[in-house]
Amino acid sequence: MAVSARYFTDPLCPLSWALEPMLRRLEVEFAGSLRIEPVPVGLYREPVRDSEDLLSRTRELAEVARVTRMPVDPTLWLGSDPPRSSHPACIAVCAALERDREIALRLLRRLREAALCGERRVDSPLALVECAVEVGLSREGFERNLESNATLERFAAAIESARQAARDAGGLRTTPLLEVQLGERRLFAGVDEGGGVERLLASCERLLSELRAAGLAIGEAPPTDAAAALARWGSLSTAELAAVTEWPWPRAAAELWRLVLEWRARPLLVAGGGALFRTQ
Incomplete structure (x- = not known):
């Protein structure tokens, strides 16, 4: 029986991009035993406010590249026309969740790549639909879900769930935040507002150790090819x-x-x- 986990995240969240190698490890090590549900939380509601906000966002991107060596385009928020908000991309993930979890995870990944690797902006309906089609969603069905009230209600509920989970975890950031329901216990991995990439990765390593210690079934051997x-x-x-x-x-x-x-x-x-x- 699979253990349920909620992954509070945002397609444009740099720290979530830093976690992708860890998520791949979890997917291999606990294949069939750990079921991760993405919960998009809307990290960036508004455009860059001022030079201090711009510096903070760009510095976080640079830290991800330095610590994890994940490919990152540090110019995401620079230039004359940066993304206005991450909420459209979050709503797109919610629209995919109306279909199923696996396709939503694929779309979340595709949106991350597009934004954080500098391929394209993902804050317009056209860009969102293109990404959705690339991961196998039907254009017409996705467009309907993207515009539906049910999708907007799901996104609003996701934001509130993330806030509650962050409070329950002792005041951690809402993204990225992993919550694993292990019997009567709730395990969390994340960082507070002052935490950076290294503390986030250390928190996830502790979660990994706890899952192993709890006897969660090992899924697969590491790939060899x-x-x-x-x-x-x-x-x-x-x-x-x-x-x-x-x-x-x-x-x-x-x-x-x-x-x-x-x-x-x-x-x-x-x-x-x-x-x-x-x-x-």
């Missing part, structure tokens, strides 16, 4: 492949670039350095 891992997820960074295979960074990077040389993968080079690798 880069091509199979890439085929499974469709896109991977070097940090993610290293996390799921337990390979050292140089080997993970070499294996992904070998697939590129063999025309079995294509790299998306990201402005801040690094690359995201996708199936051909």
Whole structure:
């Protein structure tokens, strides 16, 4: 029987992008035992307010790249026309949840890649529909869900759920926040407002240790083949492949670039350095 987890997040949240390698690890280690439900919480309601807000958002992106080596475009909030809000992307995830959890997780990932790797803005209906179609949603059905009152109500409920969970966790940030219901116990991983990437990752490592100690069923052995891992997820960074295979960074990077040389993968080079690798 699967243990339920809620993942409070936002497609444009830099710290959530930092957690992607950990989520891949959880997906492999506890396959079939841990069921993660995404809960989009609306981190950025408004555009960048002033230079201090701009500096804070950009600094967080840079910290994610420095600590995790995930590919990040640090110019997300710079320029003459940055994203106005992350709420449209959150509403899109809620619209996908009207269909099912797995497709919502795929859309959440696609929106993250588009925004944080600098491919496109994801705050317009057209961009959201394009991303949805790319992960297998029907255009007409998704457009209906995107405009429905049920989707907006789901988003409003998600925001309130995130606030309550953050309070229950002792005042942590609403995103990213992992909540695992383990029998009578609720386990949390996240950081408070002063916490950064390193403290977030340490919190998740503690959660991982608690799940192991609780005897949660081990799912799968780590992948041993880069091509199979890439085929499974469709896109991977070097940090993610290293996390799921337990390979050292140089080997993970070499294996992904070998697939590129063999025309079995294509790299998306990201402005801040690094690359995201996708199936051909």
